[in-house]
Amino acid sequence: MSNFNSDQYRIDGTQKFEIKKAKTRSKDIYESKEEYEQMQADSAKELDELQSKMYAHNRYGLLVIFQAMDAAGKDGTIKHVLSGVNPVGVKIHSFKRPTETELGHDFLWRTNAVLPQRGTITIFNRSYYEEVLVVKVDPSILTNSQRLPAELTSDLDKVFKHRYSDIKNLEKYLYRNGIRVIKFFLNVSKEEQAERLIERIEDPSKNWKFEEQDVKVRDQWDDYMKAYEECINTTASKKAPWYVIPADDKKNLRLIVGKIITEELQKMDMNYPDSSPERAEELHHFIEVINNQNLK
Template identity: 45%
Template sequence: MKNYKVQGNIKLQGSVTKEVIEKAQKKLEKLRKKISKRQDAMYAHGKYSMLVCLQGMDTSGKDSLIREVFKDVNARGVVVYSFKVPTEKELKHDFLWRHLIALPERGKIGVFNRTHYENVLVTRVHPEYILGENIPSIKSVDDLDDTFYHNRMDAINNFEKHISDNGMIVLKFFLNLSKDEQKNRLLRRLNIEEKNWKFSPGDLKERKLWDKYQDCYEDAINRTNKDHAPWYVVPADDKPTARLIVAQAIYDALKAHDDIEEPRLPAKYQAEIENYKKELNDE
């Protein structure tokens, strides 16, 4: 699976040494502050928002990435949604409904931890899940062919084009974890007592379907990689570097919208600033 977007000023290292980790962390600290400043300007500007979509196999590092990348962003400026199995209410709507109502308002960054792409990934590996949506044309899993999922991808493309046309900056990241590294991380959850709660036997069942998931990811990414909603395929075995790549992409996208700027105080108030100061100081 190729990298659809490459950050030119980030060099990936072959081995993860302490020096590499420290260097990535220092770069990330600087980027976090820059992202925070740009988000503040976007909030005041009030015309754009950003949607950050995170996809990846279990243990790919989505939760910790969110924590580390957005640590310095004002709490009012970032909203995180973690999408689980659809609720009974959500299943009474079309598959994009619950994602539509979770979109960030203008000025904010929304992070989808697992996304609308679950509907062409997990459901493609487990087509029986679709039956719970009660779609009139679907009588059994035999009706769920490639055309069905490709039509859903077309709907996703239209959805992302619509929100992009209305001022939302859409970035999509696939945390590309190796199967060997997933094994190491699952074993870590089992070996460290305080990490045991993160482990589920279902992780092992899904792991057996690794190749099928990879095929589904590749097809989905190929069909939905668009200029207005690009995919970034991020090497995820090295968490510090993965976080740095994502942060750099987010900052670059915010910076590219050079019309985002904080509004200025109206001229009539600007002219009275000294008088306002005097009024306050004279209290």
């Protein structure tokens, strides 16, 4: 991937994003299954090395957000990209429908509770962005499930304007505290999604992944695309960019995501902690102690 350029996928607020122009498939960056597997292995190794340095440096954290329509490949991408990374330094949180406890709090509460610690990568499989995507498409959630006071929901445009603002302020706050944020929208085509959903129905080993709700959401495809476009345009920034990744080819998708995460870690000014001359001498002494233990 020597000629890889992540800027072609990056949305940072400097230009307007139009979802109808965004590609769902791109030219293969691998030539064979064997090359893909080697590239995936190399990417995982490099990511593991950078994360180990990050863990030892213990100054930065990284929040990686995945958003997409159903069957776009979020689970598989997370699994493959992070397959070789030491699990000590990675935490993955998958956000499904809010529980009663979560609904009793503000909309950022459940995600704020699991934001990254320094030295770690935290993955959000779906996130607080559901609150300006799912809720935007079905605003009755505000008054029914979320039980917001009527005076706060009388002007829906204002509700979502405030939520966008809250999210942007949160991401600024994280950056100012050493927590970097990158956001992926996995852009799958409606046709490819249909094939994957049907496969879930036809394959007994994948039936558990299928929910009737997936079909209902699919019927609202245009509304969701409009919500994603507005969300990405409103919340993209240079400090917390979106990356819109073609998702019809899962192998391409995984390689691209892995490279972008690696690039973000490479931007961090990280080093393994240095030992003082006194500490180095002390450590060298322990080599002698350990060798003498073998003689007992």
